[in-house]
Amino acid sequence: MLQTTTQLDGAFEYLKKVGGEPTDAAAFEEAAGVGVVVTPEQISAAVADAIGSKKEQLLEDRYHFNTNLLLAPVTKALKWADGAAVRAELSSQVEALLGHKTEADLAPPEKKKKPKAEKPKPAPKVEEQAAAAAPEEGAAGTADDPYAFMPKPEDNNQVHTTVNFSDGSVMRIANSPAVLAQHMQRTGGKVVTRFPPEPNGYLHIGHAKAMFVDFGMAVQYGGVCYLRYDDTNPEAEKQEYIDHIAEIVSWMGWSPWKVTYASQYFAQLHAYAVQLIKAGKAFVCHQSKAEIEESREQGLPSPWRERSIEENLRLFEDMRRGLYKEGEATLRMKMDHKNENPNMWDSVAYRIKYVQHPMAGDEWCIYPSYDFTHCLCDAIEDITHSLCTLEFESRRASYYWLLDVLDTYKPVVWEYSRLNITNTVLSKRKLNRLVTEDHVHGWDDPRLLTLAGLRRRGVAPASINAFCREIGITRNANVIPYHKLEHHVRLHLDVNSPRTLAVLRPLKVVLTNVPEQHSSTVQGATLPGRLESQAYDLPFSRVVYIEASDFRLQDSKDYYGLAPGKSAMLRYAYPITVIGYSTAADGSISEVAAEADLSFVAGGGKKPPKGVLNWVAQPAPGQDPEHAEVRLYDVLFKSEAPDALGDSWLEDLNPDSLQVVQGAMVNPHLAATAKAFDRFQFERLGYFSVDPDSKPGQLVFNRTVTLKDSFKK
Ligand code: ATP
Ligand code: MG
Secondary structure, three states: OOOOHHHHHHHHHHHHHHOOOOOOHHHHHHHHOOOOOOOHHHHHHHHHHHHHHOHHHHHHHHHHOOOHHHHHHHHHHOOOOOHHHHHHHHHHHHHHHHOOOOHHHHOOOOOOOOOOOOOOOOOOOEEEOHHHOOOOOOOOOOOOOOOOOOOOHHHOOOOOEEEEOOOOOEEEEOOOHHHHHHHHHHHOOOOEEEEOOOOOOOOEHHHHHHHHHHHHHHHHOOOEEEEEEOOOOOOOOOHHHHHHHHHHHHHOOOOOOOEEEHHHHHHHHHHHHHHHHHOOOEEEEOOOHHHHHHHHHOOOOOOOOOOOHHHHHHHHHHHHHOOOOOOOOEEEEOOOOOOOOHHHOOOEEEEEOOOOEOOOEOOOOEEEOHHHHHHHHHHHOOOOEEEEEHHHHHHHHHHHHHHHHHOOOOOEEEEEOOOEEOOOOOOHHHHHHHHHOOOOOOOOOOOOOEHHHHHHHOOOHHHHHHHHHHHOOOOOOOEEOHHHHHHHHHHHHHHHOOEEOEEOOEEEEEEOOOOOOOEEEEEEEOOOOOOOOOEEEEEEEOEEEEEHHHEOOOOOOOOOOEOOOOEEEEOOOOEEEEEEEEEOOOOOEEEEEEEEOOOOOOOOOOOOOOOEEOEEEOOEOOEOOEEEEEEEEOOOEOOOOHHHHHHHHHHHEOOOOEEEEEEEEEOHHHHHHOOOOOEEEEOOOEEEEEOOOOEOOEEEEEEEEOOOOOOOO
16 A cells, blocks of 8 residues: 555656556565555654754754754655655644743844845745744855755655645646656756856856856755856847856866757747647737836736637747748747736736847847756756746746646756855946946956956955855845955965965165175975975065065064064075165165175074064076066945945046056066965065966966955065
């Protein structure tokens, strides 16, 4: 006897697997758990175990704890247990442990800081149910498995969305056991996700979050993730963007299982459109864009809504054959023009565009809309988890409406918040303006939080992914402070970047007691104090350059740099003491004279001066050190949330976001080995990366990030 729906599903799955072959009764019974009776005592014990393993966290978080996390171990232990019985037992045991909900339990969990950003779009008219319920606030899942709250592919026959219609009917979204079984057979039960960028610009750090969700979840569960170009707007899309996206996805460390294009499914999508018309669920409409808008707003049907199926088929074919001009006809879905959700107001499925498509060429003059394309591509590719940003939440209804009418497999849809970061903009439309109106120097300008910009700035992909992991797959809208990203950038660079000495704004120091022809080397360390550290040579001679800001005429107690009569240590070399200086016509210090204590040996018992300076010496007497250009960056926008400024966002650009320092000095070992994108720490100055603008003898560096919060003297 099959006792539970889980067993029924097991049976279906087995039957699908063996097809029409005669059934091996024992194998069938095993696959379906025939005769397996799970007792309430067993459920109660398994639930108690699961609770026990998370008891501390549960007691601390109380009802803010995501108890869905406890379901997995129970269903794993008791494969054939009835889901509803497990859930009921879980809530009763949780309540027994925590008691009734208190006021604090009902209040939203405490936040460190109020989110400043705009609220997400108005609440959707779609109800979400337990299967895919993640906590509203804070990171969902755990650090080890941030995706733990998502339902398993095999559980995607439970209702997770309901759609209400204006006539009072309700659509409950769940796959039938048969549809699910067929899907499981095609995928082998794997997690299948997709990352669906539109190739209309370069990817930014928000997309890094999306990739962390999409590719990351597939990796976590041994599944697969498609890179699918959502290329249904031929005007905005370019091959340049397609190529860049492929490259930057791989730079981020993700390997798409397959690279696909919405456009490769155009024929299949067209066949679905015909099927939709035949089902009486789509019509050819001749309203103009403005008329459509107006009648939709008024809840009125299109005057063309009630055409016959035959006529619609004929006219849709006319559209395809190019018998209409642009704007003269659209194919619209016959959804529910009086629905409380605007996304159900007979959305456009196809529009006419006489535009060459980057992939499909001039094969088509009708192009499917996002609403028509996205869900069907997900169904075609057997996507188990269609994960997208919250602005799509209100489109769940139309997503499922279409799949339901066409009776396809239905992925689990789940939305997370868009990532925003302080003092920058991320939408591709805005990035595009910054680039095309020359406010920045290209899509990879290191001031932009495009992934290409971050790469050029010297940020490692691992630190971007670590940042994404830290912020979590949340649903709360907020603007993440830029320093959170910087923190991960520093962590990574601290471990991985070799140190070197360079000087940004040099001041000449003549060491009067070092002979003019003297030339020697001292040894620097790439990772001081660490086992993997390697020694490198630094030339030392009579003329050295220090940071201009490390010399002052007026000494003070908390100042460790140089001043007349004062000593400081040249890093890895000798202590020096100022014995004089000269000034230029404008009163600035032009040169310092000092004496070096050449008898000084590190660890030799003599106490070195407290201040330690970065310096670069003439590599040979009379030969200036190699010069470099250094680009220093500050935030691109003055205010924290330029998006909130509406149309005047461009006026908020920070005029000092880029500072170019010419005439910085570097040591020969660096000049000889540095390649574009290499990363270094210039001791005391920050982390720097070699800009691809560099030429032999003319290195250009970008400051990726300062050291902690700039050095103290
Ligand atoms: P933009 O407004 O920046 O152009 P988009 O949503 O149009 O963004 P797509 O190329 O369509 O960009 O996005 C690909 C995927 O990345 C989608 O799943 C989208 O939801 C997600 N995504 C885009 N921007 C962000 C963001 N700021 N934070 C998180 N995910 C994002
Ligand atoms: Mg888009």
